[in-house]
Amino acid sequence: MDNIIEINDVSVTYQKDSSVIHAISHLTLNIKRGSFVAILGRNGSGKSTLAKLLNASLLPDSGEIFVDGINTTNEERAFDIRSKVGMVFQNPDNQMVATIIEDDLAFGPENLGIPREEIRKRVDWALKTVGMYEHRMRATQKLSGGQKQRVAIAAVLAMSPEVLILDEATAMLDPRGRSEVMDTARKLNKEKNITVVLITHYMDEAVDVDEIVVLDSGCIATKGSPLEVFEQIDIIKNTGLEFPTATETSLKLRGLGYDIPVVLTDESLVEALCQLK
Amino acid sequence: MRDIAFGQYYPADSVIHKLDSRIKLILVVVYVVGVFLVNSFISYIPVALFLLSTILLSKVSLIKVMKSIKGILFIIMFTSLLNIFFNKVDNVLWSWGFLVITDGGLKIAAKLALRLLLLVAGTSMLTFTTTPMGITDGLESIMKPLKLIKVPVHDIAITMSITLRFIPILIEEIDKIIMAQKARGASFDTGGLVKRIKAYLPVLIPLFVSAFRRADELALAMDARCYNATQNRTKLKELKCKKRDLIALFITTIYLILVITIPMFFPIILDFFSK
Structure with missing residues (x-):
């Protein structure tokens, strides 16, 4: 299979006081082109460090990372990597440069020196894709959290990336804003074939992804399809993560002796409960 | 949230909004120079007229402009009070102990207050009608020659x-x-x-x-x-000088000439009408 991101035996360490902390240690991971991957882990598990490694904001102390075949240590091509890997961060206010939405979207393509007519096309396209085209002349300050994050996603889209990284992009949003952002990410993955890397600690967001990678103290604790991962109850509990509500319920029922499969969504829980005798 | 109007953009569809941001920056500088050149009350008339017509043309609500002044009202009052009491010119109108009010002092204070008001209202018209990106692009374009001496414009x-x-x-x-x-x-x-x-x-x-x-x-x-x-x-947005920009520049030049010459012509005009 074609991998858009290849991480080979990467380690990152930093000094804190007198001890050496391994933010990432000997991590090897491939991300397939066009897939939707969730990276889960509690605070300090190394997931944000991993995000910074993927767009060459941070270079590994050892090991290598390839983005679409380009080594991230290749300084001359750092901007190529950054235009391929778009990042959306946690706080929407701290990633917007301009006051007016369409000006903010133009920032990325302008930096790349793309011709004016092409920027116009890209900005309009990106705004329509995230459903914010009618708001293009409004001030970013007046939007809701979910709308701001959708604008931030559009700003990344205007650079026509191959990979979209959502680094805890839903952490500061209310449930409605969260589902707005998740729906947008899913749509981009399905319709525009953009690889999405979702970094989060909300298990509920990870139930319908292609692959889950669970990080714990800089190492991969487990990975696989959502069902495969959530069945490893002990590992999940050890990494300090919480199960999706439906999964939690089904696990408890199994613990009480009911014959019920491990489920991920509310719908499949209802189905499983209805089949109980 | 507190409502701070100064420095904020007020979206509207008007001629002033559409002007080239470089021209607007130049106009503001000319306007400010005009405000500082004023030395008699009569010269405030062209300044006030210029400002008022800009506000009306820009479709920015008067309440918004008032709010931008509200922020510096305290400074205006404070400086006027100081000026009333510290300028002892001409006739004494009122005195109490060391506090003396003279008609000359009142005049100076009033001129100063007017000057500050017109200054803030005028400069906030720039930010009301120009997006920060517009101001940025305009400044960058005006400062372009500085790039030659390695200024990170x-x-x-x-x-x-x-x-x-x-x-x-x-x-x-x-x-x-x-x-x-x-x-x-x-x-x-x-x-x-x-x-x-x-x-x-x-x-x-x-x-x-x-x-x-x-x-x-x-x-x-x-x-x-x-x-x-x-x-x-x-x-994304190209700065282009159009016909309306030249007209704006022309009007502003007339404004500056009026501000300078009105104190000279005023006695003549007054003379003409009294005959």
């Missing part, structure tokens, strides 16, 4: 536009911190002046810490969006 311009963008965010933050400190029993409106100023220290420190954190995150986000990737940066 684009960086200066973008710093300015980010400053404008973060004003409302930081004000919101101040309100939040004040509320948080109040919830923990801090008091901001009791005690003497020194005590009150001291009470703001626990507001300023978290504000600075958070501003640094924001700056750090913004820098990361700007890097992620390829800031400084190429020297040949392009622009």
